[in-house]
Amino acid sequence: MYRQGDVLLVRVAAIAVPASVTALPQQSRDARGRLVLASGEGSAPVHAVAGPGRLLCGVGGRAEEPGQAWLELTAPALLEHERHAPIELPAGWYRVVRRRGYLPAPLGGSAEF
Amino acid sequence: MTTEQTEQDVWVGIGTRVGVTDRAAAEAGVRAAYRQAGLPEPRALVWCASPLVGTAAALLLTTGAEGLTGPEARWAVPEARRLLAAQDVRADRPAGAVSVKEAVRVRPWRQARERLVARLGREAWSERWTVASGQSWPRLDALAGQIRVAVADGLAGRGAASEGARPAVGLALFDAVPGQQDAVRLAGLADDPGLAGPVAMARSSGWWWPYAEVAVLADLPVVLDRDATGRLHGVDGPALAYGDGFALHAWRGTAVPRSLFERLGALTVEDVRAAPNAEQRRVLLEHFGPGRYLAASEEAQLVHQDGTGVLWRLELPDDEPLVVVEVTDPVPEPDGTRRVRWLRVPPSTRSAREGVAWTFGMPAEAYRPKYET
Numbered sequence: 001m002y003r004q005g006d007v008l009l010v011r012v013a014a015i016a017v018p019a020s021v022t023a024l025p026q027q028s029r030d031a032r033g034r035l036v037l038a039s040g041e042g043s044a045p046v047h048a049v050a051g052p053g054r055l056l057c058g059v060g061g062r063a064e065e066p067g068q069a070w071l072e073l074t075a076p077a078l079l080e081h082e083r084h085a086p087i088e089l090p091a092g093w094y095r096v097v098r099r100r101g102y103l104p105a106p107l108g109g110s111a112e113f
Numbered sequence: 114m115t116t117e118q119t120e121q122d123v124w125v126g127i128g129t130r131v132g133v134t135d136r137a138a139a140e141a142g143v144r145a146a147y148r149q150a151g152l153p154e155p156r157a158l159v160w161c162a163s164p165l166v167g168t169a170a171a172l173l174l175t176t177g178a179e180g181l182t183g184p185e186a187r188w189a190v191p192e193a194r195r196l197l198a199a200q201d202v203r204a205d206r207p208a209g210a211v212s213v214k215e216a217v218r219v220r221p222w223r224q225a226r227e228r229l230v231a232r233l234g235r236e237a238w239s240e241r242w243t244v245a246s247g248q249s250w251p252r253l254d255a256l257a258g259q260i261r262v263a264v265a266d267g268l269a270g271r272g273a274a275s276e277g278a279r280p281a282v283g284l285a286l287f288d289a290v291p292g293q294q295d296a297v298r299l300a301g302l303a304d305d306p307g308l309a310g311p312v313a314m315a316r317s318s319g320w321w322w323p324y325a326e327v328a329v330l331a332d333l334p335v336v337l338d339r340d341a342t343g344r345l346h347g348v349d350g351p352a353l354a355y356g357d358g359f360a361l362h363a364w365r366g367t368a369v370p371r372s373l374f375e376r377l378g379a380l381t382v383e384d385v386r387a388a389p390n391a392e393q394r395r396v397l398l399e400h401f402g403p404g405r406y407l408a409a410s411e412e413a414q415l416v417h418q419d420g421t422g423v424l425w426r427l428e429l430p431d432d433e434p435l436v437v438v439e440v441t442d443p444v445p446e447p448d449g450t451r452r453v454r455w456l457r458v459p460p461s462t463r464s465a466r467e468g469v470a471w472t473f474g475m476p477a478e479a480y481r482p483k484y485e486t
Contacts, residue, residue, distance in 0.1 A: 001481055002485075003482040003486075004486050005486075087484050087486055100472055100473075101456070102456075
């Protein structure tokens with residue numbers, strides 16, 4: 001399990017990766033040839049991996065969807081971000097989880113006049 | 114990408130339309146509604162630019178507009194009086210006008226529904242309602258409710274001073290048919306010829322007040338902004354505004370007084386603390402930052418502390434508590450300091466690790482990062 005800021009990578013044994021994952025759409029690389037795991041707004045720095053492998057994302061094709069993004073590295077690679085120290089990732093499968101925020105439950109009651 | 118517009122989308126579009134009112138179509142709709150009800154057509158049609166002034170006109174026509182102390186009453190009542198006078202409608206004393214809403218809108222709707230049920234059965238009606246209005250009517254109904262509250266606040270004010278006036282304003286609002294926001298209620302029965310008048314009104318106009326001899330009509334709004342879920346939501350200004358200046362500020366569906374809305378970017382701890390209710394406090398907290406508020410509150414309790422961070426809890430009146438994990442970036446900034454962040458987590462959270470793990474969608478015992486940067 002590796003955490004870089006708001007992104008958590010959970011290592012998963014190849015045999016435990018659900019068969020449905022390999023059918024998910026494969027994400028293309030950015031202009032610098034990297035796999036972008038999570039992007040900030042506008043020109044904000046991104047969490048990205050430069051190395052051989054593939055990134056598979058589910059609904060909406062966004063790595064942000066919880067439990068829906070999977071990374072397969074066929075060789076060790078660096079997870080990079082401008083503001084965080086790089087993390088060396090061994091080859092293998094990872095579930096990509098992006099941090100979520102808590103929103104309080106809707107309030108009851110009704111309008112009155 | 115092409116998106117197919119559903120029947121419901123069409124009616125929601127009508128219910129949230131802004132811009133120029135098709136007054137000719139609306140007037141034809143009113144006259145048709147009276148004729149269909151077996152009533153003489155109204156002698157005068159009085160147009161107002163907003164439901165606020167429309168309600169003031171309805172008050173002048175019925176019980177009178179004396180004793181209104183709300184912040185908008187001092188301009189809305191004279192404006193309503195001027196518009197009534199321009200149509201030769203006397204309103205210098207309580208005029209006792211009689212509402213014909215039951216005859217022109219309520220009864221025809223009930224009869225149209227009975228006809229549909231008789232023809233196709235109860236199940237078909239239920240299905241028809243679901244297809245035409247099912248998911249959208251609560252939002253548009255809530256929107257009409259917010260407009261009612263804003264009108265009552267504007268004309269009668271809030272608190273003890275409004276006690277006498279508020280019920281009178283409530284009655285004048287009860288006489289109103291919410292025009293475009295009536296669309297989703299009419300949608301499932303829009304093909305029934307008996308509802309042609311109200312349907313034409315919903316398609317072309319804002320709110321309207323049918324009285325014997327006189328009908329008061331209000332134009333469409335000029336601004337009506339909603340968030341992705343359909344709630345009133347204005348980022349840079351009012352979420353709802355009418356041509357005469359009547360406006361409603363709202364953030365994600367919660368109405369916020371204009372004076373406060375204009376200070377959302379420069380709030381103080383005191384502003385948040387002084388919020389009159391939980392709804393407004395949530396809006397203020399979202400802008401101020403829950404963590405920042407907690408850090409500034411002496412009442413905040415330290416619940417738990419471990420290697421992942423510090424768990425804090427602050428009770429909030431009439432709302433769920435604010436529970437936040439304070440975490441510190443493992444990597445220092447260029448100046449050597451470490452950035453502190455506040456992560457809001459569910460109120461049931463009992464340890465800092467459980468809170469941090471929740472933000473990644475996992476239980477505390479499963480959250481064991483090998484490296485963190």
